Amino acid sequence: MKISILGAGSWGTALANVLACKGEEAWLWARRPEIAEDVNERSANSRYLPGLPLSPSLRADTDLGRVLAGAACVVLAVPCQNLALFLREHRDLFPARIGIVCASKGVELGTFRTMGQVVRDELSGLEPRYAVLSGPSFASEVVANMPTAVALSCADAALADLVQGLFSTESFRVYVNNDVTGVELGGAVKNIMAIASGISDGLGFGENARAALITRGLSEMSRLGAAMGARPATFMGLSGMGDLVLTCTGDLSRNRQVGLAIGRGQTLEEVLAGMHNVAEGVKTTQAVHALGVRQGIDLPITGQVHAVLFENKNPAEAVRELMTRPLREE
Ligand SMILES: NC(=O)c1ccc[n+]([C@@H]2O[C@H](COP(=O)([O-])OP(=O)(O)OC[C@H]3O[C@@H](n4cnc5c(N)ncnc54)[C@H](O)[C@@H]3O)[C@@H](O)[C@H]2O)c1
Ligand SMILES: O=P(O)(O)OC[C@H](O)CO
Numbered sequence: 001m002k003i004s005i006l007g008a009g010s011w012g013t014a015l016a017n018v019l020a021c022k023g024e025e026a027w028l029w030a031r032r033p034e035i036a037e038d039v040n041e042r043s044a045n046s047r048y049l050p051g052l053p054l055s056p057s058l059r060a061d062t063d064l065g066r067v068l069a070g071a072a073c074v075v076l077a078v079p080c081q082n083l084a085l086f087l088r089e090h091r092d093l094f095p096a097r098i099g100i101v102c103a104s105k106g107v108e109l110g111t112f113r114t115m116g117q118v119v120r121d122e123l124s125g126l127e128p129r130y131a132v133l134s135g136p137s138f139a140s141e142v143v144a145n146m147p148t149a150v151a152l153s154c155a156d157a158a159l160a161d162l163v164q165g166l167f168s169t170e171s172f173r174v175y176v177n178n179d180v181t182g183v184e185l186g187g188a189v190k191n192i193m194a195i196a197s198g199i200s201d202g203l204g205f206g207e208n209a210r211a212a213l214i215t216r217g218l219s220e221m222s223r224l225g226a227a228m229g230a231r232p233a234t235f236m237g238l239s240g241m242g243d244l245v246l247t248c249t250g251d252l253s254r255n256r257q258v259g260l261a262i263g264r265g266q267t268l269e270e271v272l273a274g275m276h277n278v279a280e281g282v283k284t285t286q287a288v289h290a291l292g293v294r295q296g297i298d299l300p301i302t303g304q305v306h307a308v309l310f311e312n313k314n315p316a317e318a319v320r321e322l323m324t325r326p327l328r329e330e
Contacts, residue, residue: 191281202263
């Protein structure tokens, strides 16, 4: 069975490699020819996963038509803010009723669309079947075959079964649920909390502060989710609490690294200028903050991260304001 993975950054490559290692026919679409060449000739993606050998059977190609032709299933690993345009430009290449597995985590700026909504809108008429794969999963650990568990959410039980079986290995365990909105929002909001946690650590605050941010971040994520129709229990799972803990504490998180640098005194522009990977939490902070304001949902940590990133607020002052808000019940 042919599976096409679109986006040859860290995560698309890692997921394609899981499939290739299992003997599945995984075709990775790369925007840049030098990445396709690195994968095909050296079984490596030195730009995004330096020092990590990939399966010799993994194939990459820059021709999207060739990658998509005859695919049984398509995995999307393109950054969230670029996904709509990408799908719009290439929609003619997508087969009707194709199974889509979105692996990107974020909310679209300006429209507040989750990636499921983006896929539905941009591929309307083609009736794609949609699933989202999310959870605590650093790409480099997945490529190194370290144990990882993720959530796959899908309203279509047949597609859920197929994708769960396709991706599951001894070191990559896939759990299934059908709360697509909950899984998507968990994956998006945890990136904002990872920036918050990085800022706190960068300021020199301790483990108490980080634990508070994780716990109150979970509450914030659940509040937003409830307003958007997600199930509260979903946020206690891998795509909520699991990913929140990983990215708020794990230094492999790019979002946490953005926060750390800002807490230590760099500006957002300086941090982003020095990164070649996407930190989805930056734009998702703008999107979720605006969504919260519009819908009247109380999102205090998101609001303070937004103020630090985009309103020039001093990070220490942001922490002080969070600590001195009106007292309330937990
Ligand atoms: N890296 C991880 O550990 C990890 C794990 C889980 C989920 N994710 C999610 O996966 C998504 C992709 O992240 P990543 O880590 O692979 O990012 P990355 O920065 O490593 O790579 C991004 C990839 O997207 C491509 N790209 C950028 N703009 C594009 C466009 N306009 N059209 C087509 N392709 C474009 C780049 O060429 C690159 O191949 C993000 O939403 C991220 O949150 C990442
Ligand atoms: O590096 P980050 O912060 O984008 O996090 C990567 C994954 O989302 C972790 O599950």
